Amino acid sequence: MRIREADAGDIVPMARLERSGQLHxxxxxxxxxxxSRDERNIYVALAGETICGFICAWPIPGEIQIHNLCVSPDARGRGVGRLxxxxxxxxxxxxxxxxxxxxxxGNLPALELYRTAGFRVVGIRRDYYRDPAEDAALMSYDIGQQRRET
Known part of the structure; x- marks a missing residue:
């Protein structure tokens, strides 16, 4: 398994993977x-030459926001999301x-992944999701807190 920065040539396989594993x-x-963003952190996980996961994050002033993390259904539970x-x-x-x-x-596997990676719930966004309606956990990874705990 290797991780590399994604490029525009990865859009089609990423979109295909997204359709296979995401609710929306x-x-x-x-x-x-x-x-097209100037500032972006988009990475793909490769098993051989096949994309089996990706993450899309945007650095903005003072933080990085993760907007999408997707792992192919057959690669889940193998550490791809953690990498x-x-x-x-x-x-x-x-x-x-x-x-x-x-x-x-309600996404218990994702919540557990984030918790074990050092993220903490810092807020709730009421009725954030639709179809089905559900609250969102706002989670944060604080690099200062992580340094103090290790």
Missing amino acids: PWSFATFVLAF LLKQVIADAHRRQVPVFLEVRF
Whole structure:
């Protein structure tokens, strides 16, 4: 398994993977827009030459926001998501900023992944998701807190 920075040539396989594993997948246009950003942290996980996961995060002043983490159904539970998170966390350490994300409270595997990676629930976004309606957990990885605990 290896992680590399994604490029525009990865849009089609990323969009295909997204449709196979997400409740509400991003559109192809959303992927194109993501790659048009000047500041972006988009990485893919490769098993051989096949993309089996990706993460899309945006650095903004004072933080990095994770907007999408997707792992192919057949690669789940194999550490792919953790490797992708580690890459973004390493970016946060270089920039000396926290990382934020939102996740459905009902997405227990994702919540557990984020918790074991060092993220903490710092807030609730009521009725954030639709179809089905659900609250979001606002989670943060605070690099300062992580240093104090280790």
